[in-house]
Amino acid sequence: MIDFDLTEEQKALQKMARDFAEKEIRPIAEKLDRSQNLLQDFPWDMIKKADAVGLRTIGLPTEYGGPGYDLRTWVVLIDELSYPDVSCSKILTQCWKGARRLAQQGTKEQKDRFLNAFRDDPTYLLGGARTEPGAGSDNQLPYEAPEAGVTLTAQRQGDHYILNGRKHFISNSPVAKMLVVTARTDKTLGGNKGCSSFILPTNTPGFKVASVHDKVGFRIYLQGELDFDNVKVPVENLLGGKEGRSGSEGVASKVELAAHAMTLARAALDAAMKYANERIQGGGPIIHHQAVAMDIAEMYQILQAGRSLLWRLAWSGDMDQVDPALMHSTKVFCTEAALKICLTALEIFGGSGVMRELPMQKYVRDAMVFQHMDGTQQINRIKVGRILATRLNQEGRLSR
């Protein structure tokens, strides 16, 4: 039975995450957002402090010294951690997803080698590299043809694979110690069966961060363009020990992303309500004008709908009952809701909304970036449409 009450442990974690975010993230968020040297300004100090209270290793299972929290607990934590700044939070939660993926898809030997190393090093960050300059949505849909999708090759040579090619837009890669890299192991097959995933320590010779992307929002959550020049990876690093499994972070990725979107929207709504209560025009606080009150009511309704959907998706992930149509829909709904709420909040701020000294313009810039993470909105919608069409054919109805 789905339940919206928090456990005592979740309430304690909620407070811990809120205290951490207000003390360690809020004071640095604006400066990081304005950074002109993203790598130099990267918040290593915040990462180390987060590690000290367990916020870097949330995705580790108990057998590797982690907390083994369920996805609903992730939502509770992200709802506090990302409230002052989604960027700082996302650096950490990208590691939660990476560790969970390795724990679910790695061999015992791979988990022993990499999860223990990850756990024991406070500056060990993780990422996953699939997208390439010529292969974006084709990896997501996927357009299942040999000529489509990943072109970075992994050629077997004895007890190694040799990786050659280029990736881009890869989160955390400029600062990560380990990446899971999707590479083409069979050029005659489509992107699913023809690709495999490799665990790559980023100090491997031949691997290079060619450049760090500069975005309009989520600025200190870094993406890199990556060069692979005869990168030699031992066969023991083939994720799961088998070729033809490109894999992904699945429901955890959608929950983690939608949770950030909903928290950003909540922060924007809170700021807009506070401003509307203080700003006097037309003889009183603008919140008393119907037009503004209706905007606020609509923002609240969309926010609550998104939060309910998110909790349901997290619950279904915890119960191993994920409906893929609901999963992709949650990503689209929550990230579009965040953009709509942030834009409406900007409007409520009037001219002050676009002034750099207030956070509203940052909320909008951050909300824009969500739209293309974890597959574009169109691609996620196409997936939903395909699932529903199949379900209709098989079951004769859609209701669930």
Ligand SMILES: Cc1cc2nc3c(=O)[nH]c(=O)nc-3n(C[C@H](O)[C@H](O)[C@H](O)COP(=O)(O)OP(=O)(O)OC[C@H]3O[C@@H](n4cnc5c(N)ncnc54)[C@H](O)[C@@H]3O)c2cc1C
């Ligand atoms: C901030 C950020 C972080 C990211 N982090 C990572 C990461 O950590 N790892 C990683 O591997 N990738 C990452 N990505 C990449 C992301 O997954 C891709 O940007 C996304 O999949 C879209 O690919 P693309 O940008 O090449 O767009 P394209 O695929 O070129 O799409 C362009 C447009 O065409 C539409 N389109 C494309 N194909 C079709 C089709 N068949 N039918 C209908 N419409 C279509 C798309 O919806 C879109 O509107 C990140 C991206 C961003 C912005």
